[in-house]
Amino acid sequence: MIFRVFHRIAFLLFFAIIGLAGYAQDSLTTVKAEKGDGILSLLRKQGMNPYEAYDDFIAMNMDNLRDSVHLYAGRNYFIPPVKLDTVAIVDSIQKKSTEIKKIETKEFSIFGDKHAAVLTKSEKLKGAVYYLVSGHGGPDPGAMANYAGKSLAEDEYAYDITLRLAKELLSHGATVYIIIRDPNDGIRDERILEIDRDEVAYGDKVIPLNQVARLKQRVDIINELHRKNRGKFQRLIVTHVDSRSKGQNIDVFFYHHEKSKNGKKLAENVHKTFQKKYKKYQPNRTYTGTFEDRTNLYLVRKTHPAMTFIEIGNIRNKKDQKRILVPDNRQALAKWISEGVILDYETGEIGRIR
The missing domain is CATH 3.10.350 (Membrane-bound Lytic Murein Transglycosylase D; Chain A)
Structure with missing residues (x-):
């Protein structure tokens, strides 16, 4: 009996070590x-x-x-086969225990019932603070387009990607402020995201109809939070979906403040991650997304944290529409952005943009 038990243990450890290659x-x-x-x-x-x-x-x-x-x-x-945790197996053997190791999760209602639980993956971003802003919202849907007889609104898709990004960053230990918030949408797994007007700004503030007032409200919220978190590693990520002619297919691209060394570095690190992912998963096409300074944008010019402004694609182009319509694509975008953010943090500096 003892021989059979340890034979089984050796078998499990062997396959845990060799991973996929052994199957x-x-x-x-x-x-x-x-x-x-x-x-x-x-x-x-x-x-x-x-x-x-x-x-x-x-x-x-x-x-x-x-x-x-x-x-x-x-x-x-x-x-893929389930990867075995050799440390957990050995620990279990040594303690002669069958107790299952608990997986740490936290609940965030903003992500909706299906996605509320956030699994702790690592503490790579512990100590970092991120402000996430999805474009438009409230009385302003942003860029509009049609798909299969249904209307698409920029703010709904930018918000869904932002929520998915927030969940990724939280799973790695970051502190995350979601600046534009919807009380009931959560992360959605539908292709066509229903349009509503009930988004609010952080602190349950009503979003103004006037564009300048709307942008100023966001700037004031971000800069006040930045002041309260002074001395910490802080970054701002703004997510939009562009609108151009229907025939113009564009890759994800990034803006930063022209005088921000840290903002440029953040945009560059996320850009590098996208280049790497495209090379791996779409080797037959060239990634043409860019990162460049564009200080004439209000949020880029007025906010204090180092930041990047992300344009996901052209909402009117059929190929770009697939990038935002397919829930798996929205998740992949969030995952790739988060990997670039982690890369930036691991090589970054604390500081303002000026």
Whole structure:
């Protein structure tokens, strides 16, 4: 009996150490993608943390994906095996205990019932403070477009991506202020996001109709919070969706203050992350997104924290619409931005933009 137990332990440790390389493909679980499935939803159906398994899934199924990130309905896909925690296994053996290690989570109602729980992934961003602003909101929907007979509004998609980014940053220990807030939307997994006008600014402030008053309100909130958090690593991230001619397909691009060394560095680090991701997941196309200074934008010019202003794409272009319509794409955008933010923090400096 003792021999069999330790034989099993050795077996588990062996496979935990060798990881994916130790599995023959015919021993892996395969699942058929259904119409409407994305990578994240497919992994959720298997009871997995989709964000942790995402990169492994891509690596295992690269030749069976459209544009390196999208599933084909009706095709079978390999599901990554659950990675075993060798430290947890050894600890359990030593204590002769079957107790399951608790996973630390925190609840944030702003993300909605389905997404309220935030899993603690690391403390990489512990001590960092982030102000997240999604463009427009309240009486101003921002850029508008039509898709399949339905209206699309910039503020709804910028907000959804911002919430997903906030959740990613929180999972790595950051302090996050969501400046534009919707009391009931939360993170949504639909393609067409219903348009409403009930967004408020941080502190439950009513968003003004006048554009200058609206922008000034955001600047005042951010600068006051920046003052209260003086001495900490602080950054601002503003998210918008551009509007251009229908035929103009654009990649995600970034702005920063022309005199901000830290703002330029933040924009550059997120830009570098996007370059890396496109090279990995879409090797057959060139990423053309840019980062540059643009101080004539009100939020860029008036806010105190080092910042980057992100344009996600052209809401009127069919290819760019897919970037924001597909929930998995919105999650990938948030994940990639967060990875650039982590890179920036690990190599960054505390300070104002001036």
